[in-house]
Structures are given as C-alpha cells and as structure tokens.
Amino acid sequence: MARKRELSSETRQSILVLRNEGNSMREIAKKLKISYTGVYYSLQRTAQTGSNQSRKRSGRPRCTTEQEDKYIRVSSLRNRHLTGPQLTSSLNSTRKTPVSTSTVKRRLRDSGLQGRVAKKKPCRTNEKMLEECLTPSVKHGGGNVMVWGCFGAGKVGDLYRVKGILNKEGYHSILQRHAIPSGQRLIGANFILQQDNDPKHTSKLCKNYLEQKACDWGITHKATAKQDYTKITGLVVQERGVFLSNSGLLGASPDGTVSDECIIEVKCPWSVKNLTVRQAAAEKGDFFLQLDGESGSLTLRPTHPYWHQIQGNLQLTGASTCHLVVWTLSDLVILPVLKDPTWARNIDVLETFYKDIFLPKIL
Known part of the structure; x- marks a missing residue:
C-alpha cells in the first residue's frame, strides 16, 4: 500500500483548534476533508509529545562505516580524476556486500566534493585551476601542406606542392607538367590515368585537355x-x-x-x-x-x-x-x-x- 502524504503543520494546528472548540474527531475530519484516522493520530501525537511536529524517525542504517567514508574522501582527494564507478569498484573490493555508485557519490557530496568535468585550460575559480584537476593538452597548428602525387607500376611519379587553393586552372597545369609526363615515364605512352570525380577533375577545361590527348592519340x-x-x-x-x-x-x-x-x-x-x-x-x-x-x-x-x-x-x-x-x-x-x-x-x-x-x- 502506498504511503499517504503527511498532514501539513497548518492542518495539524487547525485540528488542535477545532478540538479545543469542542468538535468531535469526525466533525473535524469532515470540515478539513481529511480522514478520521489522520485526525486521531494527530491528536494522539500532540498529547504524547506536546507538539504537533512529526516524530523523529530512525531512518535506514548507513551502509558504510565512518572509516569507509573517510577512505572514499581521501581516495578522491589523492586522485581527482577518479570517477564514481572507479571509486565504487575500489571500495567494493574490500567489502562483503557491495555498495552502489550513487551511495559513493552521496558520501563525496557530504564531504563537499562535487563531480566535475576536467578543464583543459586553467580557470581562475575555486579548485578548477588546481593542477590535479586539469587534463593535459597539446596544441597543434601552424598551417598545412597540400601536395599532388601519382604512382604506377610499383614506382612513384612527381610530387608537387600546391600553394593556396587548388582550382581547375591549377589542376590543368598539373596535368600538363606532372601527370602526363609521369605516366609516360613510369609506364609508357599507353598508360591509363585514374582519378576521382572531384569538380576540378571533371571541369570542362581538364576534360577537354584529356579528350584532346585522345584525339592526338587517334591522329598519331x-x-x-x-x-x-x-x-x-x-x-x-x-x-x-x-x-x-x-x-x-x-x-x-x-x-x-x-x-x-x-x-x-x-x-x-x-x-x-x-x-x-x-x-x-x-x-x-x-x-x-x-x-x-x-x-x-x-x-x-x-x-x-x-x-x-x-x-x-x-x-x-x-x-x-x-x-x-x-x-x-x-x-x-x-x-x-x-x-x-x-x-x-x-x-x-x-x-x-x-x-x-x-x-x-x-x-
């Protein structure tokens, strides 16, 4: 059976006032639209404790000891990169009954340690700038190099460095000065040029040049x-x-x-x-x-x-x-x-x- 919601402090005070005015418990329940048993137990608790507040509950016993709580806290402080599951696994290796990751995280929060994503750059707030809370990173950069190359028959042809952005005019120049000469040098006059469908390769300028080579072949x-x-x-x-x-x-x-x-x-x-x-x-x-x-x-x-x-x-x-x-x-x-x-x-x-x-x- 599901647990019912507790009566508020205002409702308990209203029960006490109506009771002092001479109303019966059933009349009080009807006026406040609550159950008869709720009125009964509220008056009984007030008579026993002298207060309309809820009794202090014992709660579920803690599943970790003070020594284990200290172990969780110290382990996290020694290595701030340890995650909740890693701490849980380390703790459970010495226990007969395992605890959950949620329990370990609660113990960390009770100790004032919150879960955070490691920063890659120092930030001047709280512990984020501490060395043990940072993830090392390596900066790369300084530009790039684009090259055109070819190979055939187990050998390599010309390697040409492209400066700036390669357009159809630049690729047409590569065909004339490097691609065709390399093919003839590596394989011979009957070589086959293979390339993908890059827009520069399929441009009219380059296609017409290669087709002209085919015409030259036929005439020759x-x-x-x-x-x-x-x-x-x-x-x-x-x-x-x-x-x-x-x-x-x-x-x-x-x-x-x-x-x-x-x-x-x-x-x-x-x-x-x-x-x-x-x-x-x-x-x-x-x-x-x-x-x-x-x-x-x-x-x-x-x-x-x-x-x-x-x-x-x-x-x-x-x-x-x-x-x-x-x-x-x-x-x-x-x-x-x-x-x-x-x-x-x-x-x-x-x-x-x-x-x-x-x-x-x-x-």
Whole structure:
C-alpha cells in the first residue's frame, strides 16, 4: 500500500483548534476533508509529545562505516580524476556486500566534493585551476601542406606542392607538367590515368585537355592502322579529300577509299588502347561496337554517332560499303558496314536545317 502524504503543520494546528472548540474527531475530519484516522493520530501525537511536529524517525542504517567514508574522501582527494564507478569498484573490493555508485557519490557530496568535468585550460575559480584537476593538452597548428602525387607500376611519379587553393586552372597545369609526363615515364605512352570525380577533375577545361590527348592519340596512330589494314587485306588506301552533296551544302571526308564502292573509316580508341577489340566490346557498356553473346560477332551500334558518320560518308561518296577499322595496341578488327538506303532521307533534313536555322544565325 502506498504511503499517504503527511498532514501539513497548518492542518495539524487547525485540528488542535477545532478540538479545543469542542468538535468531535469526525466533525473535524469532515470540515478539513481529511480522514478520521489522520485526525486521531494527530491528536494522539500532540498529547504524547506536546507538539504537533512529526516524530523523529530512525531512518535506514548507513551502509558504510565512518572509516569507509573517510577512505572514499581521501581516495578522491589523492586522485581527482577518479570517477564514481572507479571509486565504487575500489571500495567494493574490500567489502562483503557491495555498495552502489550513487551511495559513493552521496558520501563525496557530504564531504563537499562535487563531480566535475576536467578543464583543459586553467580557470581562475575555486579548485578548477588546481593542477590535479586539469587534463593535459597539446596544441597543434601552424598551417598545412597540400601536395599532388601519382604512382604506377610499383614506382612513384612527381610530387608537387600546391600553394593556396587548388582550382581547375591549377589542376590543368598539373596535368600538363606532372601527370602526363609521369605516366609516360613510369609506364609508357599507353598508360591509363585514374582519378576521382572531384569538380576540378571533371571541369570542362581538364576534360577537354584529356579528350584532346585522345584525339592526338587517334591522329598519331591512324597511319599505323592504315598500314596494318593494307598488310592484312592487300588493298591500297587512297586519300580522296572531301566529297560534296549535290547542293554543295554538305560534305564528307572518309579516312580513305579502296575502290569506287568501298571506303574506310579508322578508329583508334584511347580509352581501350590496351585491350583487344572484343574485350572492349564485352567490358565497356558505352563502346561503339557490340558483341553478340551467341554468335560472338561484332556489329556497330546503330544508335552510336559513328553509325551516322559512316552512313553520311556512304551517301555522299556513293560507295556501298565502308570498312570500319578498329585499331588498338594489341588488336585490329576490320568490320564491313553496308549502306542503309533509308538513311538518305536525312540528307534533305540536314540541308533544310542548314539553310533555315544554322545559316541565318551566322549571317
């Protein structure tokens, strides 16, 4: 049963006054809206003690002795970094019945010792500035150093110190002076540059520079690809210049012709220069060739820009076939692409676009 709230001193005094006026205990209980037993025990206590105050209670016996209380206090003063649980564990190691951490904290408060978080800097208030109440700290600082570096083939390349904030212009300079030269020195001309998607890396300035390197790669090795094509097929590649449409508004410049009915288009993809063509088609989802899983044959994707480039060349040159030559450092594939008669309607569309939209914008 829950313990009921004690009667206040004012209520006890009111009971005594009403009783002296001749009211019965039930009448007093009714007037003050308290229980009959409360009135009875209040009057009985007043008669026995001569006061309307509560009797002094014995309370629960202390679970620690004076010697243990002194041990708690002295241990805390000797090492102010000891926590309540640590003091409790130390005390309980010598007792049969353990005490709680709350009990130890009460003994500390009774001794005037309060729990505090150790300061890392002295504070001129009370004991906070005492050495035993402080936590040592080490100050660091003095600036920082940012460097750019690279590695490959078990070796390290240039290490460049970046001064200030590195922006796209600074990274473009690093690509020119350190990244590309280091790659060529460590691995060779066919190295692959790997980097994350940092905004500086994906900026137009840096992407265009790397794409220009890919264009330079294609231009540099196109002659080699043509020579390998001639060795394999025995066909001689002739340079023919630009072929114009009937209106003269559109032009096509294939990489060469081998007959009136056949032209060639050479591709030397930089991104897969170390792979075979079939590996590139199988591993790179955006490659312009697709590999048939059943037959193992290679075909040019009809949605790729190269498809439209070749069909445009076929329409304007009048040839019926284009030999698509795909060259890498380890492979060469010759893929015939036939003229698609339905693509011819794009000629009129392109000429209309040129006359009605493009030309007025530049005049």
